[in-house]
Amino acid sequence: MRIYREKDYTALSRRAANLISAEIIRKPDSVLGLATGGTPVGTYSQLIEWNQKGDFSFAEVKTVNLDEYQGLLPEHPQSYRCFMQEKFFDHIDIKKENTFVPNGEAEDMEAECARYDELVRSLGYADLQLLGLGRNGHIGFNEPSDFFHKETHLVDLTESTIEANARFFGEGESVPRRAITMGVGCIMAARRIVMVVSGANKAEAVRDALLGAITPRCPASILQLHNDVVLVGDEEALAYV
Ligand code: GLP
Numbered sequence: 001m002r003i004y005r006e007k008d009y010t011a012l013s014r015r016a017a018n019l020i021s022a023e024i025i026r027k028p029d030s031v032l033g034l035a036t037g038g039t040p041v042g043t044y045s046q047l048i049e050w051n052q053k054g055d056f057s058f059a060e061v062k063t064v065n066l067d068e069y070q071g072l073l074p075e076h077p078q079s080y081r082c083f084m085q086e087k088f089f090d091h092i093d094i095k096k097e098n099t100f101v102p103n104g105e106a107e108d109m110e111a112e113c114a115r116y117d118e119l120v121r122s123l124g125y126a127d128l129q130l131l132g133l134g135r136n137g138h139i140g141f142n143e144p145s146d147f148f149h150k151e152t153h154l155v156d157l158t159e160s161t162i163e164a165n166a167r168f169f170g171e172g173e174s175v176p177r178r179a180i181t182m183g184v185g186c187i188m189a190a191r192r193i194v195m196v197v198s199g200a201n202k203a204e205a206v207r208d209a210l211l212g213a214i215t216p217r218c219p220a221s222i223l224q225l226h227n228d229v230v231l232v233g234d235e236e237a238l239a240y241v
Contacts, residue, residue, distance in 0.1 A: 001230070009042055020130065021050055023128045033128065036080045040130055043130070051091075062123055064119070065080060066141070066181060068081065070104045070178040078169055112180065126191070131220075135164060153180070157178065195229065195232065208220075
């Protein structure tokens with residue numbers, strides 16, 4: 001695993017954007033695995049800036065997102081589809097039909113999970129998968145569990161995740177308790193994984209993921225078995241590694 005220790009959030013966002021743009025320049029029709037959460041927002045802003053300057057193009061890029069809340073319409077402001085449009089896709093030259101997010105509104109969730117796995121497989125898996133990290137070690141919405149979930153699946157979010165994500169929702173608005181997430185199978189099938197971490201409240205999760213036992217109790221620990229992981233963090237998040 002390669003670690004980039006950056007001085008602050010701006011620097012780590014720039015580094016992650018650099019790795020992603022290098023991938024697109026190397027392979028203009030790259031498949032990018034994308035993540036939501038607060039941490040990748042700076043990375044997306046930097047990519048938007050460089051794309052608008054004309055440094056590289058997303059015209060042939062395809063994207064697959066990790067997860068989506070169950071029960072939120074794509075137009076709901078807190079849906080991950082909406083998040084991706086607002087924070088990234090609406091500002092770059094990507095074709096909307098080349099961007100994929102699980103359908104949290106599907107009537108038959110089991111069929112939707114199977115469809116999403118098949119979609120990611122048919123795209124040849126991600127050339128580069130961008131990941132954030134939950135405070136409890138989750139990746140995508142793969143929450144701590146007794147075993148690793150290989151396939152896309154519906155998950156009951158833990159109280160700590162619901163609480164952490166409540167900041168994105170308005171007062172009185174309830175945070176969904178279930179989500180659909182890519183499993184660790186698709187994530188680990190990505191050729192390169194870039195994880196972004198920022199802030200002291202991620203330091204323990206980073207330590208457990210990198211230096212702890214490989215266990216589904218800390219889902220990110222499975223990344224120790226991947227041969228091309230790049231961790232990009234600020235000093236606070238990397239305090240124990
Ligand atoms: C959500 C997302 C994850 C993300 C995590 C951390 O739970 N499903 O993909 O990594 O939040 O988010 P943040 O970067 O805001 O700490």
